[in-house]
Structure formats: structure tokens, C-alpha cells
Amino acid sequence: MPEPDIGDYPAPHVAVDVAVLTVLPTDELAVLLHRRTGDRSGQWALPGRFVRPRERLADAVAIALQEKCGLHTRELRGRAPHQLHLFDDPDRDDRGWVMSAAHLLGLPCSLLQDVIRSRDDLQLAPIADERARVSGQRRLPYGQDEIVRYAVVDIRERYRKEPDPEGLLEDRQFTLAELLAVHVAVLDEDWQVDTFRRHMLPMLADTGEVSTGRPGRPAAIYRRIAAAARHGNTTAERR
Amino acid sequence: MPEPDIGDYPAPHVAVDVAVLTVLPTDELAVLLHRRTGDRSGQWALPGRFVRPRERLADAVAIALQEKCGLHTRELRGRAPHQLHLFDDPDRDDRGWVMSAAHLLGLPCSLLQDVIRSRDDLQLAPIADERARVSGQRRLPYGQDEIVRYAVVDIRERYRKEPDPEGLLEDRQFTLAELLAVHVAVLDEDWQVDTFRRHMLPMLADTGEVSTGRPGRPAAIYRRIAAAARHGNTTAERR
DNA sequence: CCTTGTTATCGCATCATCGCGTTAACTCTA
DNA sequence: TAGAGTTAACGCGATGATGCGATAACAAGG
Numbered sequence A, B: 001m002p003e004p005d006i007g008d009y010p011a012p013h014v015a016v017d018v019a020v021l022t023v024l025p026t027d028e029l030a031v032l033l034h035r036r037t038g039d040r041s042g043q044w045a046l047p048g049r050f051v052r053p054r055e056r057l058a059d060a061v062a063i064a065l066q067e068k069c070g071l072h073t074r075e076l077r078g079r080a081p082h083q084l085h086l087f088d089d090p091d092r093d094d095r096g097w098v099m100s101a102a103h104l105l106g107l108p109c110s111l112l113q114d115v116i117r118s119r120d121d122l123q124l125a126p127i128a129d130e131r132a133r134v135s136g137q138r139r140l141p142y143g144q145d146e147i148v149r150y151a152v153v154d155i156r157e158r159y160r161k162e163p164d165p166e167g168l169l170e171d172r173q174f175t176l177a178e179l180l181a182v183h184v185a186v187l188d189e190d191w192q193v194d195t196f197r198r199h200m201l202p203m204l205a206d207t208g209e210v211s212t213g214r215p216g217r218p219a220a221i222y223r224r225i226a227a228a229a230r231h232g233n234t235t236a237e238r239r
Numbered sequence C: 001c002c003t004t005g006t007t008a009t010c011g012c013a014t015c016a017t018c019g020c021g022t023t024a025a026c027t028c029t030a
Numbered sequence D: 001t002a003g004a005g006t007t008a009a010c011g012c013g014a015t016g017a018t019g020c021g022a023t024a025a026c027a028a029g030g
Helices: A057-069 A109-117 A141-161 A176-187 A193-203 B057-069 B109-117 B144-161 B176-187 B193-203
Strands: A013-023 A029-034 A048-050 A082-087 A098-106 A122-128 A204-211 A219-224 B013-023 B029-034 B048-050 B082-087 B098-106 B122-128 B204-211 B219-224
Touching (some): A013 A141, A029 A057, A057 A098, A082 A141, A082 B082, A176 A193, A193 A204, B013 B109, B013 B144, B029 B057, B029 B144, B048 B057, B082 B144, B109 B122, B176 B193, B176 B219
Antiparallel strands (some): A013 A048, A029 A122, A082 A098, A204 A219, B082 B098, B204 B219
């Protein structure tokens, strides 16, 4: 799109907003919310921040999560935020013309709870009807309910097709029951075990290890096969 | 994402790029390319342009198509560009820090050909292997091959699921054979007629009219049922 | 060693989908 | 009016997917 007059126009500020999704120990999908530090009456919102000069969106997401939520390399390494949508309502922010690049990032609850435990400016809000359920607050500001909805629809679509694409399991090696529990939590619907097994096994590698320590046949331990290593998609992804 | 210091940072320029996809009379998927007017040796590129102050992305897309390609209300009315991805490589444009909001818009070929016929700065490039095939030009500039790929993957996914979601058919009323031809062209693979009929009929309304003028049983004429009017998705969209 | 409990596998009935040959419906033309 | 041609519908065999009861495998504990 060659166009010489780049300097002639003001530019929009671009912010990143992040729907950090996780699965609570109660097997509910939840989203991370943040409010202004020290402001107990402040509004809960998705974490985010403006993009700095020449900064990549993914880097802005990571820095936003570091600055606002105390999530650092330990939690974020090896994870890439998934871009959802660019929200462009020029009136969405009182301070000026801001576009919001909405993202989704999945994190295991165990990584979040350490961080959240010691702070009152963070919470995990359960998802109900594709929205964050926040006690005492009807809606998220800046149209962020829409971002949550995009994130929930997106993550559910992906969890129908492949095993734990957002890495919500704490461990990279897991049993089929653990995988199923996460999928059921994300999708908010049950899967029959045999059907689930048939869908997922082609995308999983048996580690050869088993889970012991309790009565019963030990469950096999699996890890995900990288998508690139798989040949073709499952039939569910074709017509 | 409340943050007080909006004025403190330079902002990226945001451009829109549009992959206008159509189906050629040869039943091939093609993308609209533009080059600088009067420059026969200029590079072919996707149409696009910078977003003006407080302009909506969809409006920027429409204006870009008007200014660069001569597509006006007649062609664009009732059509919404589909957002694909925000490309954020700060080095993607020599003129400065530019982000590109990539879009997809489907248009019937008949609407494009009137416009293109009289100009040498527009062409419809066939798609092969998810790329635009341009004679004498190996790649599109500004990483636009990636935009084309996103657009092709996206449109194919949607054409697997619902009838003519991008309105590539010239008419809003059509026969099943016409619909099938468009789907086969987009997906670049065949569908057995009965299977196609079973998939699409639940999302189509029989107009009661038939197509006459040639030997044989007249084909029924359908129109799409608006998605909102349909109750639930087809089973293909569930597991 | 036996019982309990859990996971994995299996066999199979049922249901859904697909593709194709056949039949029915309905136009156009000679 | 009959034949040709095209679309729509049907019947059905083959295939695939699902769910579930039964069985096998294998641990922990008494």
C-alpha cells in the first residue's frame, strides 16, 4: 500500500488488551481482571496497555502482564498471545483516539494463584454466558465484555479441535483424565470418555510413563504432538 | 485499560490492507491487485491506505477501495469487510512505524470486471497455493503474501460451513448448482451434489421460483437464510 | 493373596453420513 | 406428443462415529 504522505496524519494510539483465561480448581473457566493499585473502589478491567514506539504487539502484551499483574518470564515463557480482533471505536476511550488490539492468552491456574494471592488488585472472574462474572460490577469498561466474548468463543473453538492448545494444564505431561477435565471446563459441556480418547489420541504421544500412587490401573501419561509434526488434520477439521 | 499518559508516546500509523476475493468466470478464486496509476512497471499490491483521524477501519477499507479501485457504493453497499489480523512488524514499511490491519472482502466478479476493464492499474490475480499468482512479480510487497494467505484460509473455512458467506454470487437468489460452483471454486475441491445439498438446504430458503429457459427439470431458486434467523448451528459446527 | 478401584481396551448396537444408482418431476424442442 | 435433458428426491449399502456394557490390566491396601 505505497502511500507517500505518512507524516501528514495523526495516528491512533494502539493499546493491547489481554483476556488471560484459565481453569479454576472448581473446573470453571475464568478470566484475569485487574484494577488500579490501591483503589479498592476502582473498576475491574482486563489488563492491557499502550503500545510503545516500534514495539511488537506480543511484547506489549507480555510487558502489560508484567507491569499490571506481576506475570514474568516464569509464567509467560514459551507462550504466545493469540490475536483476536482490533477494536476501533474512536469513542471507546475518553482520553483520545485509541484502538485496542485484543488478545487471548491461556495460563494454568497454578501460575496465576501465586501471583494473585498477595494482591488485592487482581482477581479471577468466572465466565458465565461468555462474560466475566464480577461481583458488584455489571460490565467491564471500554467495551471489554466484547473482548471476553471473542476470547471465549475462540478458545472453545480451538479446544474442540485439538488437545489443550492454550496450555492450560499445569504440566506438559498429563493423563487423559486431566486433559478431559480441562476440555470440559473450557467447553462447559461433557465429552464421553471413549469419544474424547478417539479424538485426542492421534494428537498425543504416549510418554511410556504412568501415573501411580493410588488404587487402580495407573493412567498412561501423554504429551502433545506439535501440530507441525502431525500429518494433516483430523477429519473433524475437514468437512 | 486505564492509563493516564496517552499523549506521552508516539503512535503507530495504522493502515488497512484489503484482500478483495472473487471467483473468476473460469471458476478460480482470485484476488484484486492494484499498482500506482500510470506506472506500468510498478509493483502490484493489495489495495489499502492509512486510517484517517478517528476513522473506522471499515470506513477506511471502503474509501481505500473507492480511491484506489473505483469501487463505490454500487459495489460495496451491504458488504462488510472481515477483519483478519493486525500485522505489527515495525520494519514492514520504510516510511516509518506502520501497522497493517488486514481485511478480507468478497465481491462478485461481475461487479469488479466493469471497473477493471477500463484500467491498467488493476488486475485480478488467480490464487494458487494460498498465494496470488502475478505474472512477472514473485511476491507482493509489505509482506502482503501473508495477508492473502490469511484471507484464503479464512474464506475457505467459512465456505465449508455456510452458503456463500461473502456474497460472491452475483445474485442474492441462486440455484443450488450456482452455489455449488462458487463453493467448489473457493475451496478448490469438489463436493458430491447430494452431500452439498444436505449441508446447505437447512441454511437456505426456497423462494418458490424456478430457473427456466432450458431443457430439463427447472432448478429451484434459493436465497440464504440470515444466520440470526437460524436456530443453532449445523452439526458440522459442533463436535 | 484377595479385594477394591481405576484405567484401557474391546465388542457391538445404534445412529449419522456419504455416495451412487434409480426414479420422479418438469422443462424445451422437434 | 414423444424424446432429450436436467434437477430433485429416494433407497440403500457402505462407512464412520458414538456410547456403553463387559472385560482386561494393574495398582494400593488390608
